Amino acid sequence: MSAGTRGGLQAVLFDMDGLLIDSERVWLEVESEVMAWLGGEWSPAHQERLVGGSLSIAVDYMLELTGSSADPAEVGRRMLDGMAERLTACVPMMPGAKELLAGVRAAGVPAALVSSSHRRLIEPVLDAVGREHFALSVAGDEVARTKPDPEPYLTAAARLGADPARCVVLEDSPNGVAAAEAAGCVTVAVPGVLPVPAAPGRTVVASLREVDVAGLRSLAAGEAAWPPPAVPPA
Secondary structure, three states: OOHHHHOOOOEEEEOOEOOOEOOHHHHHHHHHHHHHHHOOOOOHHHHHOOOOOOHHHHHHHHHHHHOOOOOHHHHHHHHHHHHHHHHHHOOOEOOOHHHHHHHHHHOOOOEEEEOOOOHHHHHHHHHHHOHHHOOEEEOHHHOOOOOOOOHHHHHHHHHHOOOHHHEEEEEOOHHHHHHHHHOOOEEEEOOOOOOOOOEOOEEEOOOHHHOOHHHHHHHHOOOOOOOOOOOOOO
């Protein structure tokens, strides 16, 4: 698609866990505690199967692993309680997150927080990060289908009155990237726990420190690849 067809940047849509906040290690702690309560053991390899997914998928997976007859609602409640307690006490930001959020806001570009986490976990993050950075937020328990389905990103774009093709999504997981691309959004991957391979039309960076508003505008306009390739020393 040409720059003239695509137009300019209308909105920036941010994932939360593993993208804006360093929460995957916190999830690992909570999942390990809940798994111990169920009588099983948990490892990073187990967590990798759940990155970017929904709470219900995590609960079903834990019950399948342990063969426990525990009430799924109780397992989910323990997960949410553990995360809410930790996030209320401390929200660890990812490198470059504060600077990028401030830059997007200063540029007057609307932003949304689009997460698979429940509203209960989004609220303390909004308090800590700053609600002023986001025009709206979409939680995993507020949509019928969570990532990798495109519904969360299509919902955010529609509520912002933005064309998905003129929204840039920042994601850290394969599930999130799949959701963004299925929604027709321009996608920037910042891989976290799981690798996200390069692909046509997809920008992959190592850190949010590599992302700025000028680059996001270039991507939304369909301009040359960004960030530009490194130039070897003469």
